[in-house]
Amino acid sequence: MTLNDFFVELITILPSYATTLTIILALLLDKYLGEAKSYHYLVGFGWLANQLEKRFNSFEKKINSAIENHKNKRSLKKVLLGAFAWAILVLPIPLVYFLYLNQLTWYWQILLDASVLYLAIGLNSLYQHAMQVYYPLSVNNLSQARRFTGYLVSRETAELTPNDISRATVESMLENGHDSVVASIVYFIIGGAPLVIIHRFANTLDAMWGYRTSQFNSFGFASARLDDALGFISAKICTLLYAIQGECLTSLANAYKQGNKYKSHNGGWVMAAGATVMNKKLGGKAQYNGKIVESVTLGCGENIAVEDIPKSISIVNRAAIILTLIVLLWQAISFIAFTHNQP
Numbered sequence: 001m002t003l004n005d006f007f008v009e010l011i012t013i014l015p016s017y018a019t020t021l022t023i024i025l026a027l028l029l030d031k032y033l034g035e036a037k038s039y040h041y042l043v044g045f046g047w048l049a050n051q052l053e054k055r056f057n058s059f060e061k062k063i064n065s066a067i068e069n070h071k072n073k074r075s076l077k078k079v080l081l082g083a084f085a086w087a088i089l090v091l092p093i094p095l096v097y098f099l100y101l102n103q104l105t106w107y108w109q110i111l112l113d114a115s116v117l118y119l120a121i122g123l124n125s126l127y128q129h130a131m132q133v134y135y136p137l138s139v140n141n142l143s144q145a146r147r148f149t150g151y152l153v154s155r156e157t158a159e160l161t162p163n164d165i166s167r168a169t170v171e172s173m174l175e176n177g178h179d180s181v182v183a184s185i186v187y188f189i190i191g192g193a194p195l196v197i198i199h200r201f202a203n204t205l206d207a208m209w210g211y212r213t214s215q216f217n218s219f220g221f222a223s224a225r226l227d228d229a230l231g232f233i234s235a236k237i238c239t240l241l242y243a244i245q246g247e248c249l250t251s252l253a254n255a256y257k258q259g260n261k262y263k264s265h266n267g268g269w270v271m272a273a274g275a276t277v278m279n280k281k282l283g284g285k286a287q288y289n290g291k292i293v294e295s296v297t298l299g300c301g302e303n304i305a306v307e308d309i310p311k312s313i314s315i316v317n318r319a320a321i322i323l324t325l326i327v328l329l330w331q332a333i334s335f336i337a338f339t340h341n342q343p
Contacts, residue, residue, distance in 0.1 A: 013335070014106070015106040016331060016334070016335040016338075017328070017331050017332075017335070018106055018109070018110055019327055019331060020327050020328045021110050021114075022113045022114045022117060022188070023114075023117065023323075023324050023327060024324060025110065025111075025114035025118075026114045026115075026118040026121055027121065027123065027320065027324070029114065029118035030118050030122075030123050030124045031123070033118070033124075034124040035122065035124060035125040035128075036119075042200075042204055045201065046204065046208065048089060049085075049204075049205060049208055049209075052085045052088065052089065053085065053208075056081045056082070056084070056085050057082070057216075057219040074221060077218075078218030078219045079219070079221045079222060081219060082209065082221060082222045083222035086202070086205060086222050086223050090198055090202055093197055094193075094194035094195070094197045094198045097116075097193055097194045097197065098192075098194040101193075102192065102194070113188070113192065113193045116193040116197065117184060117185070117196055119200075120180070120184040120196050120199075121180065121184050122176070122180035122181065123180075123181050123317065123320060126173055126177065126180065126316060127313050129148070129151065129152055130173055130309050130312070130313050131309075131310075133145050133165065133169045134169070134306065134309040134310060137165055137166065137306050137309075140162070142162065142165075146160055146165060149168050152168065152169060152172040153168045153172055155168065155286040156286075162306060163303055163305065164286075166304045166308060166309055167282060167284070168286070169309050169312075170275075170278075170280070170282065170304050170308055170309060171271055171282050171283075173312040173313055173316060174242070174270055174274035174282075174312055174315065175264075175267045175270060175271055177238070177270070177274075177312075177315070177316030177319065178234065178235055178238040178266065178267075178270045179203050179231070180203075181316055181319070181320055182234060182237065182241060182316075182319055182323065183203075183230075183234035183238070184196050184199065184200065185323055185324070186233070186237050187199045187230075187234060189327060198230070199230050202223070202226055202227050203227055203230075203231070205223040205227070206223050206226075206227035208220075208223075209223040210223050210224035210227060228265065228266060231266040232265075232266060236269065237323075238269075238270045238273075238319060239252065239270050239273040240273075241318075241319035241323055242273040242274045242315055242319055243255070243273045243276070244322070245277050245315060245318055245322075246277030246279075247276060247277065251273040251276040251277055252273065254272045254273065254276045254298070254299060255268075255269040255270070255272045255273040255276075256269075258272040258283075258296055258297065258298050258299075259271070259272045259273075259298070261296040262296050263295065268296070271283075271299070272298040274312065274315050275299020275300075277315060278299070278301070278308060278312065278315070279300070279302065280299055280301050280302055280303070280304050281299050281300060281302065281303055281304070282297070282298040282304065283295040283296050283297045283298040283299075284297065
């Protein structure tokens with residue numbers, strides 16, 4: 001075979017591995033470029049979300065004090081307005097992408113899809129956020145570690161002990177490993193870049209609106225439920241990807257038993273599986289808005305320590321690699337089967 005014949009054969013084969021190539025390229029872009037330092041698209045998206053929320057949810061804010069003790073009572077009008085605002089923000093770009101940007105030549109399609117997937121993946125960002133807690137914590141600089149932990153979690157951090165900080169960080173890494181890494185890859189496999197965009201926007205709105213406060217209990221209801229629904233399949237896949245890295249059956253059993261009791265179904269499953277693989281315990285007491293909240297124990301074994309922070313990132317990294325290899329294997333089998341059946 002001449003060099004020219006080799007390249008002709010390669011170009012013939014590559015389109016059959018488009019999904020794998022897109023995922024690998026997106027992961028490489030994330031590794032070497034990282035998260036955008038300025039003009040991040042989610043900043044603009046967040047600004048739009050705040051503007052819509054101010055317009056559609058103004059009535060709720062005016063009566064906050066009147067309903068503070070009735071947070072479980074939802075206004076149907078506000079639920080519908082919240083769902084409408086969600087649809088306005090989330091659906092237009094994926095729809096345009098699907099109609100006009102989903103039928104390019106295969107190599108341009110890979111480059112475009114990989115760019116979208118790269119923007120949705122936050123593996124490099126997770127590592128950076130974990131390390132900016134880990135490094136000061138490893139030298140007992142609690143004030144700085146608490147400050148950076150506050151960037152990751154909504155709980156109060158002013159009085160957190162080193163073990164509390166480590167636990168909060170590991171919980172964030174395992175849960176966000178699903179939200180910003182595994183889920184993005186899974187939904188690219190299922191529905192391409194449009195579904196990746198839908199999931200990323202929906203997840204962002206849940207982080208902004210999905211709270212059981214008087215302001216968002218009604219308006220954010222649709223955002224919270226839609227994010228739960230979108231994350232259901234990917235969370236189960238992420239749970240399996242975590243579980244097969246260690247005590248698989250025990251991890252899956254804990255994910256089912258403990259995750260179903262946790263305040264976040266999807267988050268509970270992936271954190272329980274990840275913690276079991278690490279032979280550690282997550283959950284327990286945390287303070288939110290001056291109130292102590294007791295969460296179900298996730299995982300089993302010893303309490304989280306400082307050195308477990310980088311270990312949690314390794315679990316997310318391996319999950320992404322395993323998923324990519326599974327896609328590669330599936331596409332290889334499909335290609336071989338297809339060529340074998342050709343006359």
